[in-house]
Amino acid sequence: MIWRQIDGDREQIVGDRAGGVLLQGDARTVDLSAYQGRVQCVYLDPPFFTGDEFNFRMRVGESGWAEGKQYLTLGAYSDSFPGGQAQYLALLRGLLERAYDLLSDTGALFLHLDSRMSAHARILCDQIFKESNFINEIIWAYQSGGRSKRHFSRKHDVILFYAKSRQLYFDITRVAVPRRDTRSNHMRRTVDAQGRPCRTIRAGGKIYTYYDDEPAYPDDVWADVSHLQQKDPQRTGYDTQKPLALLNRIVRCCTRPGDIVADLCCGSGTTLMAAAENDCRFLGVDLSPHAISVCRKRLLDTTLEVRVPFTHTGARLEADLVPGIGYYEIELQNYEPDLAFPEGTRFTPAGLRVEGLDAIDQWSVGFLRDGAYKVYVSNARRKQTPALRTLLELPLLRGQAAISIVDVLGRRTLWVPEEEK
Ligand SMILES: C[S@@+](CC[C@H](N)C(=O)[O-])C[C@H]1O[C@@H](n2cnc3c(N)ncnc32)[C@H](O)[C@@H]1O
Known part of the structure; x- marks a missing residue:
């Protein structure tokens, strides 16, 4: 049976853990009015003004996921500002103003930077959050990367902690260390x-x-949280991913279960994972489609709403839809991707061809209902489960059966069976 692509802008996944919403776009301008004054913790890990381009390493196919030797290197985001410092500080100001508006009176801001821009950021935060609401300058000290002989090696990041108001909720006993x-x-x-x-x-x-x-209890120098090592099982392939232990400490010290945690530059979704682990709801925003697809995959066991429109591609999908007793069996038969690799994509090994089901990173089956696509069963390639399951079972419920696919370029498409002519 041939399937055709349709429009859709809401994908809802029902999971076992607390969940939240993912949005793609510029966090300074996306509509966040529903969250105004309701967020307990905002973590911001924006570009650092390094002048670099950052990538996402997407493993391809079963052998790519099993052995890690077959992958695409795709541009994830740019940390280069042609307009110089003024352009960078305008971004930072916009993000901080957004964070301020979202926070509730008991809320906390954590702004993660390094020594390049932290002094400028401190002044901006003093202006937006008020100097009297400054709580801590946290030094995250780590041992990773190279060493310099021209100066002392730069081995720390700076995390500025501000309260929205004097009513800050903060409980250090939740982040005790041995x-x-x-x-x-x-x-x-x-x-x-x-x-x-x-x-x-x-x-x-x-x-x-x-x-x-x-x-x-930790003081303001955190040397007990290590940077992600090259082979760390947490690694998603998204450059600049932060360790979960760091975000767990941040989320736990200033939230209670049920609170909302927002990350306006969520990247691979570490903060959202920490929120879910601590029974908080989350809001994740990022400009990059790769960030959204990595977050989606990491958060598949949460109650997640991906509020990002599905795209249309030139791909072709054949799948069987067989009614059984109480459920449909949906089996992928053939997938012909239409992959237009963005300029600058690197292929490892050189000449790598991405064909058929290898082009699929994640897929799910569900129903179109009440203006949304509701996911019932999903499958995603992971290091532990590199092969795609080609057969998923969908309960026989009300609504139009549908399939969603996330391809190796992070494009999300939504499909329904083509009507027979
Ligand atoms: C340092 S990374 C975040 C990494 C993340 N903390 C993690 O653990 O994976 C910065 C992120 O900011 C995003 N970004 C940059 N400008 C943005 C903007 N105006 N709105 C939303 N996201 C933005 C980039 O796409 C990138 O994913």
Whole structure:
């Protein structure tokens, strides 16, 4: 059976975990009016003014996902500003103003940058959030990448933490770390009368005792969260992806379950993952279609609404739709992609051809109902499950059966069976 592409602008996935909404576009201008004053935490990890172009490495086909040797390198986003610092700071100002409007009175902003622009950003934040709402300059110190002999190697990022108002909600007890992780070598190691291990220090005529089994709380230098290593299983292929442990700390310290967390430059969706892990709802916005497809894949087990219009491509889809007892079996038979690779795409190995089902990264089956496409079952290629499942079962419910496909270029298409002539 031949299927045809149709329009659609809402894809709803029902998952087991707290979920949220994904939007594609410029976070300064997309319509976020429904979230005004309702967001508890905004994390911003915008371009850093590096002058570089950043990529997304898309693995291709079963062997690409199993072995990692077959992939496309696609442009994800540009961190180069022809208009110089003024253009960059206009972007930052726009994002910060948006963040300010979204936050509730108890809300918190975390702006992640590095030493290039953090001083300018601090002044902008003081203007938009008010100097009196500055809470912390967090230094995220890590060991990764090369070393320089021309200057001290730059091994930290800066995360500016501001409150929306004096009513900030912040609970450091939710981000306790084991005491052994804190600096304590200037203290005396001992045990108390009950034999409980502790460290003591004398200061101002008093003795302070810190028990090894009591939690400690992070200060504003975070050296205990490592950068993602090359082979880290968390890696999605999206350049500049941040570690989940970092975002878990940020989300946990300023939210309660049910709160809304927004990331206006969400990239691969790390913040949204952290929100879902902590039972928060999320809002993710990004300009890049690759960011949206990576987020979609990472968040397939959440209750997710992708509010991004489906596109039309020249691809051709053949699939069988067989009614069974209580369900349809939908089986992919043939897929002829129509891949117009953007300029600058790199192929590994050189000459790699992307044909048939290899062009599909994710697919799902569901129904068109109430103006949306509702997903019932999905399948996505992953390192643990590199092969695409070609048969999915759809319960026999009200509505028009449909298929959605995300191809290796991050294009999302929506399909229904072609009516017989
Ligand atoms: C440093 S990356 C974010 C990485 C992310 N924190 C992660 O863990 O994967 C910056 C992101 O900002 C996005 N971006 C840049 N300008 C934007 C804008 N005006 N609106 C929305 N997203 C934007 C880029 O597409 C890119 O994905």
